[in-house]
Amino acid sequence: xxxxxxxxxxxxxxxxxxxxxxxxxxxxxxxxxxxxxxxxxxxxxxxxxxxxxxxxxxxxxxxxxxxxxxxxxxxxxxxxxxxxxxxxxxxxxxxxxxxxxxxxxxxxxxxxxxxxxx
Amino acid sequence: xxxxxxxxxxxxxxxxxxxxxxxxxxxxxxxxxxxxxxxxxxxxxxxxxxxxxxxxxxxxxxxxxxxxxxxxxxxxxxxxxxxxxxxxxxxxxxxxxxxxxxxxxxxxxxxx
Numbered sequence: 001x002x003x004x005x006x007x008x009x010x011x012x013x014x015x016x017x018x019x020x021x022x023x024x025x026x027x028x029x030x031x032x033x034x035x036x037x038x039x040x041x042x043x044x045x046x047x048x049x050x051x052x053x054x055x056x057x058x059x060x061x062x063x064x065x066x067x068x069x070x071x072x073x074x075x076x077x078x079x080x081x082x083x084x085x086x087x088x089x090x091x092x093x094x095x096x097x098x099x100x101x102x103x104x105x106x107x108x109x110x111x112x113x114x115x116x117x118x
Numbered sequence: 119x120x121x122x123x124x125x126x127x128x129x130x131x132x133x134x135x136x137x138x139x140x141x142x143x144x145x146x147x148x149x150x151x152x153x154x155x156x157x158x159x160x161x162x163x164x165x166x167x168x169x170x171x172x173x174x175x176x177x178x179x180x181x182x183x184x185x186x187x188x189x190x191x192x193x194x195x196x197x198x199x200x201x202x203x204x205x206x207x208x209x210x211x212x213x214x215x216x217x218x219x220x221x222x223x224x225x226x227x228x229x230x
Contacts, residue, residue: 004161031216033216033217033218035218035220042220042221042222042223043162043207043209043218043220043223044220045217045218045219048216048217050216055216056216056217058217090161090162092161092162097216106164107162107164107218109161109162109163110161111159111160111161112161
């Protein structure tokens with residue numbers, strides 16, 4: 001069974017540009033979450049989608065957006081990039097989401113997309 | 119708000135040493151608690167979890183006990199190996215919140 005796939009693996013952009021990151025969840029998983037990882041702020045929750053609907057959103061500006069398609073694949077978009085957006089962006093999938101203790105809520109993470117903003 | 123505090127790293131130990139990584143939490147509700155591990159160049163993997171007070175999560179020789187009275191979930195291993203070198207994250211989730219709240223992470227290096 002294939003794991004969570006994130007593309008591209010590395011991205012270099014300049015300030016002011018926009019970027020789209022892609023995440024393909026494990027087959028059968030309907031929940032996709034996104035996290036930003038930086039040395040200063042650590043891991044922070046961006047948003048979570050289930051059946052094409054955003055169920056929860058973290059404290060990020062409106063420049064950060066996402067969506068989920070009918071096949072559960074998800075994309076996140078960052079517009080008007082800033083230097084501080086440089087980070088590892090991690091996608092995680094689960095059967096039903098919730099991130100509680102049940103087996104159906106277990107998160108599986110991708111290897112991430114490393115975004116560098118110059 | 120919900121938060122997790124981990125002991126700061128980096129932590130460097132010799133092989134076969136005893137490991138403790140401290141983790142305390144603050145949560146509005148009754149959280150589930152997790153330890154995740156991140157190896158170089160990879161995403162996070164769930165190491166162990168506990169969903170209620172006094173539960174002990176264990177995996178690959180690692181253990182952590184959910185202590186509600188001290189709001190703690192310390193990670194321990196009796197004898198570490200070089201292959202345990204990684205970054206360890208403590209995290210919590212309040213049921214229904216659809217998100218994890220992570221600690222800052224602790225980088226562990228094991229020397230042979």
